[in-house]
Each structure stands twice: as structure tokens, then as C-alpha cells.
Amino acid sequence: MLLVLLLQRCLQLLLLPIHALACLGLWDSFYKKVFPYVMAKVAPAYNQKVYSQKQELFSSLRRFAGPSGQLRLLEIGTGTGTNFQFYPAGCRLTCTDPNPNFRMFLLRNLSENxxxxxxxxxxxxxxxxxxxADGSMDVVVCTLVLCSVSSIRRVLEEVLRVLRQVCDPFWKYFGDGCCLSRETEEELEKTNFSELNLRHFHVPPCWIPTSPHIIGYAVK
Known part of the structure; x- marks a missing residue:
């Protein structure tokens, strides 16, 4: 017991400079720049150790593709992009991370995939x-992320919000081909109209899958 207390005291002493920097607000800004370099070195070695587990887990991603056949995937806390090699071809990625200093490493990894x-x-x-956007993703991935977020509950609420409606296949059959996850606004924006005026609204009750609407007009 005495040895444990001694070790704790020693550790506290060693951490004093870091505590001081944290109190001054300097540690976060410093380590946010250093951490991506650390992960760029560590992540490949970690990936080798869990390669078979990741390969098995991500091998089923394709079956979650939307009605268009394309897989829209959101990765929370993408970091250096170490999961990219496991994603299926043609996967449409939205990558998020609170640390902008990962960008260089992520783009480098993307160029290799x-x-x-x-x-x-x-x-x-x-x-x-x-x-x-709500209901805009087929799959959400987060690895080694939930241990560091400030609120797991809020992260999972966001995951539920952005995921595509699970009743989409059902609705397509019984709604005479109606596809709930079709990106109508995106397709309109891709078309070369000279003017596009759209706004969003909900038809009550807001909990039903067909509640979200867009209304507006396009000019040739």
C-alpha cells in the first residue's frame, strides 16, 4: 500500500508541468498539433494487430448501401484515416474530426486508397x-472514439439522427416506389437551372418517415 501511494505521488509530481500548462490553456493547443504525428506512427502498427477483426467487421458494409446502390459512410473521429483500406470500393465518405491537424495525414491516406x-x-x-443532414447516411463508423468524447449519449443521438430510415425498403414496396432517402434537393442542385429556390418544412406528425418536405421552384 505504501509503495502504491509513493508511486502515485511520483506520478503527480511528474505531471505537474502538464497540469500547469493545462491550467494556462496551453497544453491542448500544443498537443493537438503533436497528436496527429503520434497517431500517424502508432496507427499502422495497431491496425496490423486488429487487421482480421476489422476486415471481418467491415466486410458486411456493402449490404447497407442505399437504394441507389451507393454506400454513404460517415466516420466520426476519422483521425489519420486508418480505416480507409477496409471500406468497399465507391464508398462515399464524410469524415469528421475535432482536430484540424489530422487533415494532412488523412488526405495522404486517402491518396493511397x-x-x-x-x-x-x-x-x-x-x-x-x-x-x-438528418437521415443522410447509410453507415456511421467510430473506432477508438467513444473513450474520448465528452458525452457518449450525445454522440449516439447524433448517430441516430444522421442514419437513413430503416423503413426505406418497406416504404418503397408499399408506397408505390417512394424512396424516403432519395436526395431530391441534391439532384436539383446538380441540374443547371438558372435559379433554384427551395425551403424545408415538416408535415405533422413530425415522427413519421414522410414528414420532411422541400418546397420551392426552379427556373430554366
Whole structure:
């Protein structure tokens, strides 16, 4: 018991400089720049150790693709992009991380995995993904992330919010082909209309799958 207390005291003494920097608000800004370099070195070795587990887990991703056949995948806390090699070809990625200093390493990893398509790279915490639309993702991935977030509950609430409606296949059959996850607004924006005026609204009750609507007009 005495030895344990002694070790604790020694550790506290060693951590005093870091505590001082943290109190001054300097530690976070410093380590946010260093941490990506650390992970760039550590992550490949870690991936080798869990390669078979990740390969098995991500091998089923393709079956979650939306009606268009494309898989829209959101990764929370993407870091250096060590999971990219496990994602299926043509996967449309939205990558988020609260640390902008990961960008260089992520893009480098992406260049080595050209079977993927990066749609968006968002600097955001898992607790606040407001830049990702409701029901816009087929799959959400987070590895080695939930241990460091400030609120697991809020992260999981965001995961539920951004995931595509699970009743989409059912609705397609019984709604005369209606596809709940179709990105109508995105397709309109891709078309070369000279003017596009759209707004969002909900038809009550808001909990039903067909509640979200867009209304507006397009000019040739």
C-alpha cells in the first residue's frame, strides 16, 4: 500500500508541468498539433494487430448501401484515416474530426486508397454534427472514439439522427416506389437551372418517415 501511494505521488509530481500548462490553456493547443504525428506512427502498427477483426467487421458494409446502390459512410473521429483500406470500393465518405491537424495525414491516406470518394471533410466533434443532414447516411463508423468524447449519449443521438430510415425498403414496396432517402434537393442542385429556390418544412406528425418536405421552384 505504501509503495502504491509513493508511486502515485511520483506520478503527480511528474505531471505537474502538464497540469500547469493545462491550467494556462496551453497544453491542448500544443498537443493537438503533436497528436496527429503520434497517431500517424502508432496507427499502422495497431491496425496490423486488429487487421482480421476489422476486415471481418467491415466486410458486411456493402449490404447497407442505399437504394441507389451507393454506400454513404460517415466516420466520426476519422483521425489519420486508418480505416480507409477496409471500406468497399465507391464508398462515399464524410469524415469528421475535432482536430484540424489530422487533415494532412488523412488526405495522404486517402491518396493511397483511391477506391474511395471523399465527399466532405468536416472539423466537428461527435456531439455536434449539425453539418450532416438528418437521415443522410447509410453507415456511421467510430473506432477508438467513444473513450474520448465528452458525452457518449450525445454522440449516439447524433448517430441516430444522421442514419437513413430503416423503413426505406418497406416504404418503397408499399408506397408505390417512394424512396424516403432519395436526395431530391441534391439532384436539383446538380441540374443547371438558372435559379433554384427551395425551403424545408415538416408535415405533422413530425415522427413519421414522410414528414420532411422541400418546397420551392426552379427556373430554366
Amino acid at each position: 483511391q477506391h474511395l470518394r471523399l465527399e466532405r471533410l468536416v472539423v466537428a466533434s461527435g456531439e455536434d454534427l449539425h453539418q450532416v
